[in-house]
Each structure stands twice: as C-alpha cells, then as structure tokens.
Amino acid sequence: MAEAVIFLGPPGAGKGTQAKRLAAEMGFTQLSTGDILRSHVARGSELGRRVKPILERGDLVPDDLILALVREEIAAIPHPKVIFDGFPRTSAQAAALDGLLSELGISLKGVLLVTAPEEELVKRLLNRAQQEGRSDDNEATIRNRLEVYKTQTQPLVDYYQKTGHLRKINGLGSPDAVYRSIEAALVAEA
Numbered sequence: 001m002a003e004a005v006i007f008l009g010p011p012g013a014g015k016g017t018q019a020k021r022l023a024a025e026m027g028f029t030q031l032s033t034g035d036i037l038r039s040h041v042a043r044g045s046e047l048g049r050r051v052k053p054i055l056e057r058g059d060l061v062p063d064d065l066i067l068a069l070v071r072e073e074i075a076a077i078p079h080p081k082v083i084f085d086g087f088p089r090t091s092a093q094a095a096a097l098d099g100l101l102s103e104l105g106i107s108l109k110g111v112l113l114v115t116a117p118e119e120e121l122v123k124r125l126l127n128r129a130q131q132e133g134r135s136d137d138n139e140a141t142i143r144n145r146l147e148v149y150k151t152q153t154q155p156l157v158d159y160y161q162k163t164g165h166l167r168k169i170n171g172l173g174s175p176d177a178v179y180r181s182i183e184a185a186l187v188a189e190a
C-alpha cells in the first residue's frame with residue numbers, strides 16, 4: 001500500500017538522522033527538502049543560487065519553490081513509500097501535502113514529532129558545525145532557525161493532532177533509543 005510518514009520537529013531534534021535509518025530499515029524513500037536544497041546549492045543550480053542566502057540566514061524557502069521541488073521529487077520515486085523529512089514546515093505546505101497525498105492515493109501512516117530541550121538542540125548543531133561545517137550551523141543562524149520553527153512550523157503540531165496522526169517522540173537519548181521509540185509508535189499506528 002502506498003504510504004507516507006512525516007518527520008516534524010525543531011532543528012537538531014534528530015529528524016534527518018532518524019528518517020535516514022527508518023528509510024533504510026523499512027524500505028521507505030527519504031525525501032528531505034533540506035538535503036535537496038543543499039544539493040542545489042552545492043552544484044550551483046539556478047535554484048541553488050536563489051536559496052543559498054535563505055539557508056544561510058536560517059529562514060524558510062518560499063512555499064511555491066518547495067512545493068514544486070516536492071512534486072518533482074515524488075514523481076521520481078519508484079515505489080510509493082515515502083518519508084517526508086523537514087516537510088511540511090508551514091500551514092500552506094501542510095495543506096498542499098494533504099492534496100498531493102489524496103491525488104496520488106498515498107495514506108498517511110503517521111506524523112512523528114521529535115523534540116528535545118532547546119539547549120540540547122543548540123549543542124548538537126554546534127557539534128555538527130565542527131564535524132561537517134554546514135553553513136547554517138552557526139549560533140546566530142541556529143537561533144533564527146529555532147525562532148522560525150516556533151512561529152511557522154510549530155502550528156502544524158495542532159494541525160496533525162486534530163487529524164489524529166501525531167505521535168510524540170522524545171528525541172533525548174541515544175539515536176538507537178530514539179529509533180526504538182519511533183518503531184514502537186509506528187507499530188501502534190499499524
């Protein structure tokens with residue numbers, strides 16, 4: 001059956017980390033809007049040049065650009081089991097995704113809200129800055145990303161709570177421990 005899982009949560013909570021593992025272990029395709037945008041920046045495409053300063057500030061890329069990207073990516077996925085990692089991030093994106101899922105006959109298996117205390121998020125991202133040197137992992141940008149999350153993405157928690165799809169995952173603890181909570185939440189959903 002065609003199905004989708006959404007990873008929601010603040011920067012540094014472990015969305016990308018867990019989405020990658022879930023995709024590998026459960027046969028999903030991970031669709032990370034952040035990764036796609038960074039790959040455009042890295043190869044200097046027109047889109048990459050346009051979004052580079054937005055990513056560096058930690059602001060959100062306009063909805064129309066993200067929705068066009070997601071439509072294009074989803075059309076290229078060979079089998080209909082998808083993990084949306086970092087998408088949707090605004091109410092407009094969530095509404096568009098609802099339409100897209102019903103258009104493609106994909107059912108929403110769950111929305112996994114991964115959270116951790118703010119000081120832990122900042123610590124993880126600064127740590128990643130030292131290891132990977134991502135241009136948006138500096139303190140000023142991290143603070144802005146957290147603020148953007150609170151104002152633009154957090155309202156989606158209520159939205160998915162109302163649909164009954166929301167599952168809260170404690171993002172504190174080792175990546176293995178967090179993964180076990182995710183497995184348990186998805187089994188309960190099945």
Ligand code: B4P
Nearest residue numbers: 011012013014015016017033034060061086124128174175
């Ligand atoms: P993303 O790529 O989605 O970046 P992120 O929120 O930081 O999450 P990420 O998945 O990378 O990190 P994770 O928590 O797994 O977005 C980047 C930017 O792209 C946005 O700011 C925005 O500009 C743009 N964008 C993306 N999607 C968009 C959309 N839909 N609309 C508009 N704009 C969009 O991991 C963080 C660190 O923590 C890692 O180093 C990891 O190793 C570590 N970690 C993870 N789990 C851990 C654990 N349990 N314990 C200890 N460390 C852990």
